[in-house]
Amino acid sequence: MAARKVLTRAESQALTREELIEAAERLFYANGYHATSLAAIAAEAGRTIGAVYSNFDAKEDLCLEVLRGWGSKKLSRLATAIASTDGSVEERLAAIAHWWDTQLMSEDAALILAAEYGISVVRDPEQRAAAVAACERFVETGRVLLVEHLPEGTAHSQEVLEDAVYGVLGTAVGLAVGHVTELTPSERSTTILIATVEFWLRRLGESVSAS
Template sequence: MARLTRAESQARTREQLVSTAKELFLAEGYWATSLEKVADAAGYSKGAVYSNFRNKDELCLAVLDAIHAEQAERIVRAMAGKETLAERLDGLEKWAEETIGDQSWTALEVEFATNVRRDERLRAELADRDATIRGMLTDLIRENLTEFGVELPVPAEDVSAAVLSLGIGLGVQRAIDPSIPVRVLTDTMRIALGLPVR
């Protein structure tokens, strides 16, 4: 087997650190997880962490990026292969039922957002990431509206912001009370699209 290049080795180390930090942040929370704990659990020195990330905030941003990428893929898979808009919303609802309100993920998002509120640079980084998520959601909405010939009275960007905001709020509520149904989100979308509510 060929030896890894320095860049490949560093990429692998970074990936393992992000994966380990994700497990620890989700299990124990942002504040309770130190960089030392991440390094130990991943089998690296603290120096290896600092050679890949400036600080814990930067590591947490990488963890959130990984979680968001995973969830975006899961949403696309949940809607793939569905022939009607109603079926796609059913797929989205299935994803939402399994995901929205996950206590560890919701707590991490809220804990980190609270942490960065006084740091303009980190707030800007988080805002950029939120804008990227809204952009991906806007593209997904536009593609589906175009494919099915549906026109909405508001821009797709506004729909994206509303759906994301409703999803985040619902996530926080479901983290507290899992009995709250996710259909609150998908039925709102069905109403906006003129589809029957189940």
């Protein structure tokens, strides 16, 4: 019988951190951000409260790690979906629409958690800055996707590009909030998002012509 591998200190800490994140994700999704305590997360993971504080400074940090992992998976699936198209605008928009329907709008627990977390840190400058930094990957992904629709090597207005990125992102956030609060009809959400992307693609095209 092979001897059980003895983990190094770094490996053991990484394993503990992963187990805490997985436990936090289960409890946050099931019970919500505010109803979930660090003590409950520690118990769910089979760890001590000391183990939690050895890896995370506060509940906000642990929640942000859960959301960062969720967002990374969603962005990876979006990139895969777009890469599998023939590269045309129509195919890419269809891929984005399918991703929005199946990967985001079907994830109510994660969307609600993101909203709860956002509200909880809005008055804390340090935590708010951490949340903004975590969202930068979404911003950069949007920027890359929009530029890829432009003719290679063409000049475009950087100001219009930034407006486009934040215009699409702001619309997506609003639609996500509208979805979980049932203010926006689910059947209209995808149509509105794609129409917004198409609008900004046209504006970018106009800025290329002007340049």
